[in-house]
Amino acid sequence: MAFFGNQFSDVVEWDEFRDDMIFWKWKNREIKKGSRLIIRPGQDAIFLNNGRVEGIFTEDGDYDIESQIVPFLSTLKGFRFGFNSGMRVEVLFVNTKEFVVRWGTKNPINIPAPGLPGGMPIRANGTFQFTVNDYVNLIDKIAGVRDSYLVEEVKIRLTAVLDQLLMKWISKEGQNMFNLQANAHEIGKGILDDLNMEVMDDGMKVTGFQIMSFNYPQEIQDMINKNASIGMVGDVSKYQQISVADAMGKSSGSNTASDMAGMMMGMNIAKEMMNNQKESGSEQNAGSQDAPTASGDAKGPNFCPNCGEKVSGAKFCPNCGQKLA
Template sequence: MGLFSNQFANVVEWEEYRDDLLFWKWTNREIKKDSRLIIKPGQDAIFLYNGAVEGIFTESGSYTIDSDIIPFLSTLKGFKFGFNSGLRAEVLFINTKEFTCNWGTSSPIRLQAPGLPGGLPVRSNGKFSFKIDDYNVLIERIAGVKAIFTVDDVRDRIKGILDGLLIKWITKVGGDVFNLMANATDIAKGILEDLDMELIKIGLTMTDFRISEFTYPENISKRADQAAEYTMLGDMGRFQQVKMVDALANSNGKGGTNMADVASGMMGMQMGMMMANQMTGNLQNNMNGQMNQQAAPTGNGTAPKFCPNCGTPTNGAKFCGNCGTKLI
């Protein structure tokens, strides 16, 4: 470093600053009487003596150790620098900024969904933010045994519990599993609260948690798109025709007609027609059944509204005026 002579420090400062460090510990050296403490913007400095907090300094600037720092330390106010000795202490430099990280599910989470016995596999991603909140807890749980603590350390801690929290809050909030973004705000709020409770244990606090998107397997997404197309078109025959035209257009764009695509489109259209015909047939049968029910003799002395033989209105008569069929 070029700053030390006989293991005595001339300057006490954060020498190895990195944006991804939550704290950095200055240690294993003695502080000379005329040394200076340098605190840069966005930093706090905590003096530690025998593992205990002696003083916390939050104002950036350059300070003389013996006149500006020592008088404010808890148990070292009367410390006197000897001729051949210095003050052996640790200084923990804290990064006071808010950290923002990207997150993503490590693997698809499986949610209960109708028609999917194995569950619906879903991925998600977004951003979260946090910062240091409680210096005493941080020192007790982390800084007491670590010289540095990184953003990746926090991200790994969150990653280990995030998938379970997603399942918990998606289930708790409820709603359509095929449109989770409709409840993304409520889901994120619940996860934020749980993550904050976890990070408080190590002296940190969550300041934000956001869900950017939920993603589904490609085949399920395609089916959802097709369902949306069908809903907009409102007619299966037209839907199949559109799909056929799309297939033809795609094959022509490749320089020629792909007969496999055409055949597939034809088959799809035929299936659509068959489904439409079947639906029409069922509807017609239902209507005929209702007509026959209305036309049949009731057996209770009341004439039907229509003759069961020719369909002529009976007007309450006992015999059909058109074909003579007995109605009662």
């Protein structure tokens, strides 16, 4: 390339970088004199000779291979470029980012549940993250025979075992089958450890696993929602009143049948409220009748305050006619 002043020079770089690619191998295996290495942010460059790691370069930048790279290669330190000869090596570029993958169960998972012989069919979805953490294992198991490797291939591999892992950790003793979301973190931790066992020998590590939601069959979900609503209200009669009032609010004014139903429901609510008030009032009246009054229990004087005549509790004095009570 004329840019480097040498027609045999070359640029070693990952020029078609993809976010969804884990690694990419530079295809021209002979590096010419005057060639340069370009490492972009988020990339590492690994020089390989006959499948053996010669050097790993992690700092992004633009390097002269002859003066800045070759001196650090394990067995090629003394290599000298000739005019027409080049260095035959492979350069593996590795994407160092943390990959985020969305997952979801393709088919319902039948989780064993009491009273359901076939199990409870449950779906789930979420995300997991992974990264490359061991270049030697990556090269030995995958990069040694591949020119590139996509995130989608890892996703297919891991989601193939997710159904079994979900069943394993959901079925753990003590899990509430109707409130799995409350235990999602604990279930996710168990699955994370198992997924790591699947990829650790290939030089990768699963750094996170999240369960966003569990999805039940519609009939089961409706039952859960209804029980949750009753639990929040705490009183069945109040729950019924709220449900009726909500139905009234949603009824359409242009529908005569809906209007009539709404009126009847409103009348029933009003009648029930009046009955409740009557019962409450009756209880209060009964209590007031049982309580003695000050005037009923008060006794008249034994002697007339006007003339002193003994009256023995009479309402009028027999001597002077004075009113006593």
